[in-house]
Amino acid sequence: DLGHKMGTPQLFALTTPLLTTSSGAKMGKTASGAVWLDPAMMSPYDFWQYWRNTEDNDVGRFLKLYTTMPMDEVARLEALGGAEINDAKKVLATEATALLHGRTAAEQAAETARKTFEEGALAETLPTVEVGQAELQDGIGLLALMVRAGLAQSNGEARRHVQGGAVRLNDQPVSDDRRVVTPGDLSAEGVAKISVGKKKHILVRPA
Numbered sequence: 001d002l003g004h005k006m007g008t009p010q011l012f013a014l015t016t017p018l019l020t021t022s023s024g025a026k027m028g029k030t031a032s033g034a035v036w037l038d039p040a041m042m043s044p045y046d047f048w049q050y051w052r053n054t055e056d057n058d059v060g061r062f063l064k065l066y067t068t069m070p071m072d073e074v075a076r077l078e079a080l081g082g083a084e085i086n087d088a089k090k091v092l093a094t095e096a097t098a099l100l101h102g103r104t105a106a107e108q109a110a111e112t113a114r115k116t117f118e119e120g121a122l123a124e125t126l127p128t129v130e131v132g133q134a135e136l137q138d139g140i141g142l143l144a145l146m147v148r149a150g151l152a153q154s155n156g157e158a159r160r161h162v163q164g165g166a167v168r169l170n171d172q173p174v175s176d177d178r179r180v181v182t183p184g185d186l187s188a189e190g191v192a193k194i195s196v197g198k199k200k201h202i203l204v205r206p207a
Helices: 044-052 056-066 071-078 082-101 103-118 133-138 142-148 155-163
Strands: 128-131 167-169 192-196 200-206
Touching: 044 082, 044 103, 056 071, 056 082, 071 082, 082 103, 128 142, 142 155, 142 167, 142 192, 155 167
Parallel strands: 128 200
Antiparallel strands: 167 192, 192 200
16 A cells, blocks of 8 residues: 555565574574573673574574674584584684674673583673672572573562572572572672573672
């Protein structure tokens, strides 16, 4: 109708296929685990982790779509198998992050992940949530803190993570969903680390 009203009845459209993973999951803002380009909504570290967690069968396709690497190098990485596929995933994560956030942020995210997962170190560049000193003195419920940090969408989801044994505070398992975080939980560096599973970590820091 608009075309006829504007005197241009012949219209053209450009479409692209819906992007999905090899398992059929949609890659979009309505999908679980969506990727955001705005660093205010998804930190460079979380963006890097998103691509690091790519399914094995998608690595080659995503290297072609989301990096500017030479195709012969993409082919080499795509051919890796077994544990070596993880090296290709790290390259994908770093190159995709560099395109959006810059090389420095990408390499910092990669180094943060290396220290966290390979060395077990407390990386100061992990995503951080700040809490007020007075609030921390009174004690903050772990469930509410997980929601605030984006580790869960609701207290109910956070509780299920705890009950499922997926939550750790300073690398120690948490089984009590009534657990509160206090100044006594801060490390010598003045932070507390909350983890959900093996791949989601945030630091709690007094403001």
